[in-house]
Amino acid sequence: xxxxHDIGGTDGFGPVQAEAEExxxxxxxxxxxxxxxxxxxxxxxxxxxxxxxxRLERLPPxxxxxxxxxxxxxxxxxxxxxxxxxLTQAEIDAKxxxxxxxxxxxxxxxxxxxxxxxxxRIVRTGRPAARTIKGxxxxxxxDKVLTRNLNPHGHTRLPRYTRNKHGVIAAHHGAHVFxxxxxxxxxxxxxxxxxxxxxxxxxxxxDAEPNECVLIDMWESxxxxxxxxxxxxxxxxxxxxxxxxxxxxxxxxx
Amino acid sequence: xxxxHDIGGMDGFGPVEAEANEPVFREPWEGRTWGMLFTSMPMIALPLDALxxxxxxxxxxxxxxxxxxxxxxxxxxxxxxxxxxxxxxEIESRVTxxxxxxxxxxxxxxxxxxxxxxAEMLKAGSPVTRSISKKPRFxxxDKIVTRNLNPHGHTRMPRYTRxKKGVITAHHGAHVFxxxxxxxxxxxxxxxxxxxxxxxxxxxxAAASNECVLIDLWESxxxxxxxxxxxxxxxxxxxxxKVAKAKAVKAKAVKATRPTPKVSKGKPARTKVAKLxxxxxxxxxxxxxxxxxxxxxxxxxxSR
Numbered sequence: 001x002x003x004x005h006d007i008g009g010t011d012g013f014g015p016v017q018a019e020a021e022e023x024x025x026x027x028x029x030x031x032x033x034x035x036x037x038x039x040x041x042x043x044x045x046x047x048x049x050x051x052x053x054x055r056l057e058r059l060p061p062x063x064x065x066x067x068x069x070x071x072x073x074x075x076x077x078x079x080x081x082x083x084x085x086x087l088t089q090a091e092i093d094a095k096x097x098x099x100x101x102x103x104x105x106x107x108x109x110x111x112x113x114x115x116x117x118x119x120x121r122i123v124r125t126g127r128p129a130a131r132t133i134k135g136x137x138x139x140x141x142x143d144k145v146l147t148r149n150l151n152p153h154g155h156t157r158l159p160r161y162t163r164n165k166h167g168v169i170a171a172h173h174g175a176h177v178f179x180x181x182x183x184x185x186x187x188x189x190x191x192x193x194x195x196x197x198x199x200x201x202x203x204x205x206x207d208a209e210p211n212e213c214v215l216i217d218m219w220e221s222x223x224x225x226x227x228x229x230x231x232x233x234x235x236x237x238x239x240x241x242x243x244x245x246x247x248x249x250x251x252x253x254x
Numbered sequence: 255x256x257x258x259h260d261i262g263g264m265d266g267f268g269p270v271e272a273e274a275n276e277p278v279f280r281e282p283w284e285g286r287t288w289g290m291l292f293t294s295m296p297m298i299a300l301p302l303d304a305l306x307x308x309x310x311x312x313x314x315x316x317x318x319x320x321x322x323x324x325x326x327x328x329x330x331x332x333x334x335x336x337x338x339x340x341x342x343x344e345i346e347s348r349v350t351x352x353x354x355x356x357x358x359x360x361x362x363x364x365x366x367x368x369x370x371x372x373a374e375m376l377k378a379g380s381p382v383t384r385s386i387s388k389k390p391r392f393x394x395x396d397k398i399v400t401r402n403l404n405p406h407g408h409t410r411m412p413r414y415t416r417x418k419k420g421v422i423t424a425h426h427g428a429h430v431f432x433x434x435x436x437x438x439x440x441x442x443x444x445x446x447x448x449x450x451x452x453x454x455x456x457x458x459x460a461a462a463s464n465e466c467v468l469i470d471l472w473e474s475x476x477x478x479x480x481x482x483x484x485x486x487x488x489x490x491x492x493x494x495x496k497v498a499k500a501k502a503v504k505a506k507a508v509k510a511t512r513p514t515p516k517v518s519k520g521k522p523a524r525t526k527v528a529k530l531x532x533x534x535x536x537x538x539x540x541x542x543x544x545x546x547x548x549x550x551x552x553x554x555x556x557s558r
Contacts, residue, residue, distance in 0.1 A: 003266040004258060004318075009413075011406065012257040012314050061266050062318040065258070149458035153265065160263075163458075164417070205402035205416075 050183035144229035155183035384443035397482030408436035
């Protein structure tokens with residue numbers, strides 16, 4: 001979906017403020033939210049990582065932009081807990097009100113070393129999305145491509161500003177789980193993943209820097225061969241004005 | 255600028271809630287804000303385009319969380335502070351005082367002459383049409399491609415309509431150009447057109463095939479659609495305008511394919527291109543009338 005989380009190329013947010021010696025968590029509650037999310041505390045839905053990311057994108061636009069990273073995570077975790085049926089919104093609100101009145105109230109604590117060990121492993125190793133597939137990659141490094149103009153209502157990893165742009169394949173990363181289906185419980189459908197290089201001028205027009213580019217990872221179904229570039233390549237190979245296609249290309253240049 | 259105000263094509267805001275018998279103002283303060291805006295305009299002395307750009311520059315979160323008149327009110331407060339008419343302390347103290355005693359009477363200024371002036375302005379609007387000597391570059395029916403412009407300043411070309419192919423469906427004469435006017439860089443009036451862009455061009459093959467967007471765009475936002483110009487060539491020119499276009503293309507073609515020894519004995523790569531062009535040439539020539547050929551010759555002479 002084309003939601004506000006897709007801020008690539010959007011002005012008005014001010015400079016990026018790089019923090020020297022940035023801590024992993026700015027507040028103790030952020031650490032706790034991270035733990036809750038890793039534990040999938042109270043969340044028995046079968047939501048995938050992609051599906052959870054899609055949930056963040058669906059937060060109301062003003063709330064999304066007004067929240068910090070972990071505030072968004074917390075909002076989503078509450079949503080998942082409520083959907084799972086583990087807690088109701090009223091129960092969460094009541095507990096929050098209790099803590100507001102008495103901040104020293106002890107926080108419930110559960111010790112489960114086996115589970116804790118499992119979580120520690122997941123945090124260290126991550127959950128690789130690389131898969132092995134039979135289908136050969138459609139593109140080679142150096143191939144000229146045109147990104148598709150896709151505007152799905154669901155989840156996608158193709159930002160708006162990179163759609164319908166000419167680029168070049170800069171790397172191939174093997175096959176990876178396809179987030180656009182995986183987010184919706186429609187299967188992993190792994191596809192070849194590439195890094196595509198798109199020049200700043202292609203993205204932002206003639207006023208952009210001539211020597212800048214964006215390198216972005218894209219799944220194979222986001223990309224089509226660049227027809228204009230293929231035409232030129234064929235002409236160079238055949239070496240003469242044979243096909244109707246070549247003549248057309250020549251006419252175009254007229 | 256590409257700010258979050260440019261929500262064309264954005265999902266996630268939920269359905270548009272059309273209100274039956276929608277009042278002009280939902281709350282009394284909205285009407286008052288509107289009035290304040292109009293009475294302050296002469297003091298602020300900024301064109302509407304500049305006011306609009308200021309609203310776009312509100313912080314994204316504030317912008318999205320605010321209602322239409324809240325944005326106007328924020329904008330007006332900042333303007334009155336910046337122009338030195340009020341200080342933020344004065345505004346704050348007044349707000350505090352009114353919060354403490356909401357029944358406190360609101361100061362009232364009676365000035366029938368100013369009131370009449372504003373009423374007149376509201377009725378007449380402030381037209382942005384202008385007369386310019388420059389002829390329009392495009393005619394109704396012309397195929398165009400919108401430019402991929404991403405200015406840091408104000409623009410009236412939404413992001414989702416950039417780099418798209420469309421057709422001119424109307425010409426509205428010349429209008430003040432907001433992109434310069436918003437920044438005090440002059441009115442620079444330009445021809446304004448309505449452009450039709452197909453939904454599939456905007457949103458890809460999954461979009462409805464019979465839907466389109468009609469959008470008003472200034473001339474400098476547009477370029478001729480080069481691919482369409484060539485495709486249109488085989489059609490017999492009907493209007494004088496089309497003939498003029500064909501003339502221009504023919505003139506170019508003759509210039510490029512002039513069979514001088516230099517070209518044929520030059521770099522191999524160029525020869526190949528020249529040959530290819532000659533293959534295409536007869537078709538082009540067949541569609542060009544005699545006077546056009548004369549024109550082409552003139553061009554050739556000039557080029558020497």
